[in-house]
Amino acid sequence: MHKAIRAYVRAVDRMNRVIGRCAMYLIFVMLGVLLYSSLSKTLFEPALWTLEMAQFLMVAYFLLGGAYSMQLDAHVRMDLLYSHWQPRTRAIVDVLTAGFLIFYLGVLLFGGISSTQYAIEYDETSYSSWSPRMAPIKVVMCIGVALMLLQSIAIFFKDVAAARGETLE
Template sequence: MPRAMRAFVRGVEAINRVVGLFSMYLIFVMIGVLLYSSIVKTVAIPPLWTLEMAQFLMVAYFMLGGGYSLIDDSHVRMDLWYGRWSPRRRAGVDIFTIFFLIVYLGFMLYGGISSTGYAIRYGETSYSSWSPYMAPIKIVMCVGIVLMLLQAIAEFFKDIAAARGENTQ
């Protein structure tokens, strides 16, 4: 693998590891918000913000963790034949299928940027009674999509090297 590609892969993986490890801890924040809501609900009227805040934290959790799941190969895959194939054949199939992921993420990013621009321009808020601004979570979603897109491109480069029989590390 050329030096520039190797540097790109290492840089993107380093960023996605840091962001992915950070996002793992968001689940505990979400649990804390829901626990707070449960405790307050038994004593008084629950706050309006807890359910929606938990939803926002969950969105941040899975959007920011997408690139990390690609690095660890922990995403969902139909393993009917794939597990029996040689590493070179798997890489060849992955080269083909990752193209569709890159196209899909490109469309998601396009829509996300458009939606984020709208939320910023018009001060979009949620339709709930809490009515928080939507721009922050939409920005987080766009960042997550960009990180996953960069990681998909890095995986594409690694698959090309693996299909050629080269060492990807």
């Protein structure tokens, strides 16, 4: 494959590996917030912000780690037939289905950017009693979807190479 494609795949894999490994630690931050929530409800005045903050952290954990999960091929897959196929057949099927994934993530990113622009322009807040600004979490969501889109394209290139009997590593 072309040198530019190889460089793209290496750069996206490296970036998503670093971001994914950092995002893994958000689970501990979320657990800390939930522990504080439990303690505050039993020992003193309950905090209004803990549940929604834990939800925001879970969104960041899930979306920022999504591309890393795709890179490791650690996501859930229905492999009733897939696991019995030859590697080349898997790569050909993956090339065909990657187009749908890339289209879906493109539409999702387009909608996410539109929603983020709305949140920034109108200073959108949550309807909860804490009422945090929604723009920061929407920006994180757009970044996560963009990283998954970039990783999907890199995986597409890897699958094309595998279908041709080559490797991009």
